[in-house]
Amino acid sequence: MRFYGREAELGLMEHLYATAPSFLVITGRRRVGKTELIKEFCKGKQTLYFYVDANKSIDVMIEEFGRLMARTLDLPGYIRPETPEDFLEFLFSYEKPLVVVFDEFQRFQKVYPSFISQMQRFWDLKGRESNLFLIVSGSSVGMIRKIFLDGDAPLFRRADNILTLRPFGPGDCLSILEDLGVRDPAARLDLYLLFGGTIYYYTFLEKYGCTDLSSALDCLILNDLAPLRREMSDVMIEEFGREHATYYEILAAIAEGKQSQKEIADVIHRAPTSLPPYLRDLVDLIGILEYRVPVTEKGRRSKMGRYVFSDNFFRFYARYIYRNMSLYEGGRYDLLKARILSEWKGFSGWAFEEMVKALLAVELKTQYEQMGAWWNRRGDEIDLLALGPEGNLAVEIKHRDLTLPEARGILSALEKKIPLVKGLSGPTRLGLVCRAVQEKETLREEGYCIRELSDFEFAQ
Structure with a gap:
């Protein structure tokens, strides 16, 4: 699927590149298109793209980064960084214009927190004399905030700009769906109500030739080889490990219409006072939920707050897949699809x-x-x-x-x-x-x- 939109964001990135050295932070929840935006911008530019894998040690990552650096920049064999300091020293001393990207940068907090303070030191000492356009991205909005926006954060005020990428609006998505061959206006609306503004899911609609809700359910969700079969469970397990089941239960309760902290606690049989850490993670860490208060109480403390989904597809998954896992794992897709279609008009009303x-x-x-x-x-x-x-x-x-x-x-x-x-x-x-x-x-x-x-x- 071709790249859509983001003209303002690309314009900002081109400006920062032209006025390098520059430091840009890109954040936004999963699947919103951060990586695709960066890849589109980097076309035709000398770029080093580093992915921070939370399952690897810093030594393994530095070795991997060094190999990538040597191959991309055609370096002689004797240049091989052995420590994070060696790696950063090389980057900040490179004499030609260079875009350096760290994807999921916040994971250094888990893998090797010292890397963040080391980057601060190199940026302060050498950043403004370097030839770098440094881009860091992350889907954990809360963690990025702690690293770059909190007053005592290690990289506080170092970034030239912090770009929060939002999901695509309904007008954009419906236009994209028409480009993808979805001609019927009602079908376009149903697909938007299912997937929302998360452009990642639209790539599967194109790849599998889905042109309505029924075909999207059959090809992308309700079969043994469906590409989105494990979408929500994979995210929960990757982010929360053994505790993922509790997060699942919270999301399922909210998908059923339980929106206050007490209502959620009653459904999952936990004390209301135990929920704030989980809810904060779902709001700030992965951005699946939002916390809202009545419009007349904005800007002040309120006991009327509600938790709602900010992601259409996760709401759908929590309601129909997680709550019917026996049917799903048993391959009874016909029964599950019939239930979804019979309830669709009512369920999609919220979206x-x-x-x-x-x-x-x-x-x-x-x-x-x-x-x-x-x-x-x-x-x-x-x-x-x-x-x-x-x-x-x-x-x-x-x-x-x-x-x-x-x-x-x-x-x-x-x-x-x-x-x-x-x-x-x-x-x-x-x-x-x-x-x-x-x-x-x-x-x-x-x-x-x-x-x-x-x-x-x-x-x-």
Whole structure:
């Protein structure tokens, strides 16, 4: 699959390369496209690419790095670094322009923490006189933050820029799917709701010729040789080792709709006070979850926080594969597929809601100061509440077609929630987003903000 997007990121990298010596940090959760971005940038440039393997000792890695360095730079046989200091000394003394990449850099914290402080020393002493464009990347956002952003971090303020790579937006993904031969708009939407903005999964859609949800399930997930068969379990085991089962249980509970710390603890039969380290790992370490509070409580301490998935496919895997492992391992893919398809419209409603929120956030960001969901303790919720100095907008989002009476009923129920929002000031306009609604112009003439899926540019 060809490289898509990331024009701004590539532009930044080209600028730093042209003004080297430079030091760039690239972070973002797994599968978001960090490595592909780096590879695209490095085309045609003298580059050393080093992968930090947590299962290897520093001595083994330095030997491996030395061989790669000798082969790439065509070095004489007598140049062989034997220690991390020798290795860094050579890099910082190299006389020609050179891009040096360390992928999964944060793993040095586990393998050989001294390497990070040694890099700090070399950068401070020789970095600004070198010919290096140094790029370090990592999928552990929390660990990268500790290394580069905390005040006492060894490489605090050494990087020229810290680039956090985000998943692709829905418009980009749906355009990519059309390029890959998925012609039916409904099929494109289903595939986006399954895989979200993680471009890595789209390479498999192209490779296996998947053009709808059914073929993606059959070829990529529900067979003995499926390439994504172990996707979630491999990540959990690699990151958390023997404790991976606890993380699995937490994710499965959240996939079933248990979002508060107490609800999760009740389901997995653990004390609520034992969960914060696990939840922090899932939020900060691998970025599968997000922690959210009602939009009216942002910026202050709140006991109303919820944990939600930030990755569509992991939510799907936790709900349908992990929870049905006996069927899955027993090869009863027919039963599992039937269950998925029968529940798909309801299950994918959450992903549809997240997609619409992202689209509206882009459109409304100049009009409103804060946007997000709102909820209270008794169970009242508003899918999107946008707060602004001159007024507010409250929106309900439905993943289905609506008749005019159904739309009026939803808007009426929404109107009754507005007085429940504490501290809300100014007028609040009501809105509704759905797949399609009868007589939407009638509702618009009455002052409601009404959007159908076809109203968004990407759906054309």
